[in-house]
Amino acid sequence: MEAAASSSSVEQTVDVAQWEENVKSHHMPRADLNKLVMEYLVKEGFKDAVLSFEGESGIDPGVDMKILDEQIKIRAAVESGSIQDAVELVNDVDPEILDTNPKLFFHLQQQQLLEYIRQGDVEKVLDYAQKELSARGEENPEFLEELEQTLALLAFDNTSASPFSELLEHPQRLKVVSELNAAVLASQDQTSESKLGMLMKLVLWAQDQLTKKGLKFPKLANIGSCKLETD
Structure with a gap:
């Protein structure tokens, strides 16, 4: 044994x-x-890439190209930091997307907060956090933790020294883009x-x-x- x-x-x-x-x-x-x-x-x-790959492989994308056009606009808005524009574009596709997905809506609002922090506008940061996000944080412990991490960036004159500095890096915007893409496709009965x-x-x-x-x-x-x- x-x-x-x-x-x-x-x-x-x-x-x-x-x-x-x-x-x-x-x-x-x-x-x-x-x-x-x-x-x-x-x-x-x-x-x-879809159109190019379709020509090379002959594989049908299986989705309306108009939806991809909307995804491109939404991606561009988020990657440029224009979060309110992204919200309007998503609502144009389907108003229920954000109404029925509180986590996604919170992440969009969090991203807006991060854009204000990136701009160095502390007054806007505090005002927006108080009016738009504090109630959501109180209702959901997960949201509260993410909100606290975001606001913790204000404690550093140089945000790159913060343990949460990755929130201000480009991959954070891409995470929001991926969430939005998934929600838009789901609204069109796509996985x-x-x-x-x-x-x-x-x-x-x-x-x-x-x-x-x-x-x-x-x-x-x-x-x-x-x-x-x-x-």
């Missing part, structure tokens, strides 16, 4: 070459890969998350499970670069 327990705890190691060979041995039809890519491009609202995104989450979960079991193997540490890294 002791010997069995000891052998089961020994770490196993798989080298990069062996891992890549195992991956290559599993074939997935190109048509299925193309569908995954197309769905991802549609979910993220990349209209130019909100791409299968490719779900597959990436599954990959990360599987890697975590293998690591817990003591297996050392090349990990997909950076999804953006798709490079395998060893411990």
